[in-house]
Amino acid sequence: MLLLLQYTLIFASVLILVALGGCFAEHSGVINLGLEGIMVIGALGGALMMRYAPDGFGAFGIIICVILAAMLFGVAYSSLLGVACINFKANQTIIGTAMNMLGTAAATVIVKAINTATNPNDVSSTIQYVDEKKAFIVNIGSFEFSWFMAVALIGVVVAYIVLYKTKFGLRLMACGEHPQAADSVGINVYKMRWAGVLISGLYGGLGGICYILSGVSEWKFENGVAGFGFLALAVMIFGQWKPSRIAMAALIFGFFRALSNVYFGFPLLVSLEIPGSIYNMLPYIICLIVLAFTSKKSRAPKAEGIPYDKGQR
Amino acid sequence: MMKKILKNEAFQSLFASLLCIILGVAVGYVVLLFINPTGAGEAIMEVLKNFMHYSKTNLQLKNLGGTLVKTAPLIMCSLSILFAYKVGLFNIGAAGQYCVGICASLYCALSLGMGWVPCMIIATVCGALYGAIVGLLKSYCNVNEVISGIMLNWIALYSTNMILTPVKEITSPYTFHLASDAPKAILPTMGLDKLFAGNEKVTIALPLSILIAVLVLIVLEKTKFGYELKATGFNKNAAKYCGMAEKRNIIVTLMISGGIAALGASFLYLTDFEQWSCTSSAVPAMGFNGIAAAFLGGLNPIGTIFSSYFIQHITNGGAFVDKTMYCSQISDLISAIIIYLCGFVFFIKYAMNYLIDKNEEKQALKAKALAEANTQEGGDK
Numbered sequence: 001m002l003l004l005l006q007y008t009l010i011f012a013s014v015l016i017l018v019a020l021g022g023c024f025a026e027h028s029g030v031i032n033l034g035l036e037g038i039m040v041i042g043a044l045g046g047a048l049m050m051r052y053a054p055d056g057f058g059a060f061g062i063i064i065c066v067i068l069a070a071m072l073f074g075v076a077y078s079s080l081l082g083v084a085c086i087n088f089k090a091n092q093t094i095i096g097t098a099m100n101m102l103g104t105a106a107a108t109v110i111v112k113a114i115n116t117a118t119n120p121n122d123v124s125s126t127i128q129y130v131d132e133k134k135a136f137i138v139n140i141g142s143f144e145f146s147w148f149m150a151v152a153l154i155g156v157v158v159a160y161i162v163l164y165k166t167k168f169g170l171r172l173m174a175c176g177e178h179p180q181a182a183d184s185v186g187i188n189v190y191k192m193r194w195a196g197v198l199i200s201g202l203y204g205g206l207g208g209i210c211y212i213l214s215g216v217s218e219w220k221f222e223n224g225v226a227g228f229g230f231l232a233l234a235v236m237i238f239g240q241w242k243p244s245r246i247a248m249a250a251l252i253f254g255f256f257r258a259l260s261n262v263y264f265g266f267p268l269l270v271s272l273e274i275p276g277s278i279y280n281m282l283p284y285i286i287c288l289i290v291l292a293f294t295s296k297k298s299r300a301p302k303a304e305g306i307p308y309d310k311g312q313r
Numbered sequence: 314m315m316k317k318i319l320k321n322e323a324f325q326s327l328f329a330s331l332l333c334i335i336l337g338v339a340v341g342y343v344v345l346l347f348i349n350p351t352g353a354g355e356a357i358m359e360v361l362k363n364f365m366h367y368s369k370t371n372l373q374l375k376n377l378g379g380t381l382v383k384t385a386p387l388i389m390c391s392l393s394i395l396f397a398y399k400v401g402l403f404n405i406g407a408a409g410q411y412c413v414g415i416c417a418s419l420y421c422a423l424s425l426g427m428g429w430v431p432c433m434i435i436a437t438v439c440g441a442l443y444g445a446i447v448g449l450l451k452s453y454c455n456v457n458e459v460i461s462g463i464m465l466n467w468i469a470l471y472s473t474n475m476i477l478t479p480v481k482e483i484t485s486p487y488t489f490h491l492a493s494d495a496p497k498a499i500l501p502t503m504g505l506d507k508l509f510a511g512n513e514k515v516t517i518a519l520p521l522s523i524l525i526a527v528l529v530l531i532v533l534e535k536t537k538f539g540y541e542l543k544a545t546g547f548n549k550n551a552a553k554y555c556g557m558a559e560k561r562n563i564i565v566t567l568m569i570s571g572g573i574a575a576l577g578a579s580f581l582y583l584t585d586f587e588q589w590s591c592t593s594s595a596v597p598a599m600g601f602n603g604i605a606a607a608f609l610g611g612l613n614p615i616g617t618i619f620s621s622y623f624i625q626h627i628t629n630g631g632a633f634v635d636k637t638m639y640c641s642q643i644s645d646l647i648s649a650i651i652i653y654l655c656g657f658v659f660f661i662k663y664a665m666n667y668l669i670d671k672n673e674e675k676q677a678l679k680a681k682a683l684a685e686a687n688t689q690e691g692g693d694k
């Protein structure tokens with residue numbers, strides 16, 4: 001039972017962080033379908049940092065460095081979306097999809113190159129971080145508390161305050177609702193959208209490193225992140241683009257995702273003799289059902305997905 | 314004359330696609346340079362050469378055949394994405410529909426012992442029904458087709474793993490070979506294998522896929538049905554106002570799109586070229602490469618035939634790079650960069666038109682100035 005709670009919380013943390021990333025981008029008016037790729041690149045940044053961090057850092061030092069590296073990689077990668085979709089007015093769906101493919105391909109190529117350079121016989125795309133992982137986990141009884149749960153909580157609070165209680169957040173949201181009106185009162189729409197995209201890269205990268213540290217102690221970068229970026233977008237839609245609701249929605253999805261990891265620990269569920277594949281499918285099926293019921297009266301930012309053209313009023 | 318060519322829509326598309334390819338390959342080269350500067354040039358040449366890696370004509374033909382076997386399903390996947398895109402829908406679920414096609418065709422062949430024709434038909438129908446789910450969710454529940462498509466991709470993957478487990482080898486995760494267990498289900502070659510040095514995996518799939526590309530072109534450009542679909546894509550509300558059944562059109566589009574992708578799957582898996590691994594952890598990349606091919610082909614059905622071949626050519630070429638220095642995923646990287654650049658196609662076209670117009674304006678001004686000067690001179694005399 002405790003194990004289920006632990007996995008639910010850690011998967012929910014991933015979903016919260018990534019969904020908040022999507023939330024910032026969409027509030028500024030850009031649909032970020034490339035979150036999956038951003039997660040992979042953020043995870044790559046964190047994993048590389050864990051691999052190359054010197055030993056003398058201590059647990060706290062490692063946590064800070066890994067988180068910063070993941071954020072930095074996420075932000076840098078999300079600028080690809082910014083350049084294409086804000087400055088060159090490219091189709092956001094195509095660019096997002098390209099970024100997902102590019103993220104996995106680039107991470108695989110980079111990790112393989114590093115592995116092969118250190119050991120010519122090693123052609124895998126795996127990075128191991130058995131020791132470094134311990135820094136992120138505090139054992140409370142048999143419950144493994146991960147620092148990322150705290151990070152996700154802070155993330156929600158920060159997102160709420162920034163979006164609703166600061167001048168910047170309200171201006172950002174104005175650019176997603178009616179950019180022409182925002183522009184007419186002197187807000188630089190391009191700058192605001194850039195800010196939204198970069199913040200989404202920051203959250204996405206953080207979610208990525210959180211995901212690969214969620215249970216395993218090595219990661220094969222060929223696998224990407226198994227659709228978590230898109231699950232997070234579903235969480236965001238279910239959460240109606242509001243940080244507090246996103247947190248609630250993420251807990252529900254996290255629960256079903258956790259169930260596929262630990263269902264064999266429950267005699268009742270095992271006695272039902274449902275194949276393991278069904279549990280693997282469960283989060284995605286739930287997601288479809290939830291979307292079917294919540295998308296109709298969507299409170300999506302009105303101008304999302306439309307490139308801003310100054311000449312069009 | 315030159316100006317006419319430059320302003321031609323088709324020429325601009327071709328130019329933009331070629332520019333994307335050149336830039337994509339160049340970025341790939343730079344990445345290789347970073348990894349290991351000594352063999353970068355050679356590696357990129359291997360990717361571009363693919364089957365020309367071999368010096369014997371026989372082997373070359375055989376490997377060209379191997380590339381073509383995988384080109385047929387890629388053409389189908391990109392047609393699937395293209396068809397939906399023309400109606401304003403981004404069918405990223407093509408990868409899942411392709412997966413359903415694999416599941417249906419292999420299950421019918423291996424478990425039910427059907428021939429290749431019913432296998433293909435059932436696969437198409439299953440793919441169409443799977444696509445219809447996306448359509449229903451989109452038209453009646455307003456669910457973004459990209460997100461529902463991705464979710465359905467994962468559901469398709471795990472279902473396929475589950476359904477095909479009874480027909481897999483006991484010692485390995487791969488399904489039975491069609492050649493030994495269901496020879497009836499293998500697509501006929503109709504003598505095509507002789508053209509490719511006896512590579513009997515080259516079947517009627519290739520001509521069929523080209524035929525379907527032409528069909529898609531005709532349906533989209535020359536029929537009332539295609540016109541209505543495109544109208545729905547341009548403006549859903551306007552289409553509804555004109556009396557078109559916009560909800561039905563969306564569902565039908567995704568059904569056709571899903572059917573095409575699933576048929577593509579049977580084109581590959583009914584040749585016994587590949588077996589399905591029942592422990593797969595991701596949907597086949599074919600559906601996603603289809604996106605690259607569709608956009609690289611300038612969203613033209615005939616263009617996709619060539620762009621599909623190119624994408625498959627470099628993907629196969631990736632296998633020939635020196636494994637001690639680089640990995641074969643470098644071709645995935647190049648195709649991903651190409652898709653990214655395809656997002657800029659509209660900008661490239663805009664820039665071309667802008668430059669041409671500016672040039673024209675300049676020349677017109679010059680001519681005018683010259684003419685004025687001439688008349689003034691004339692007046693003095």
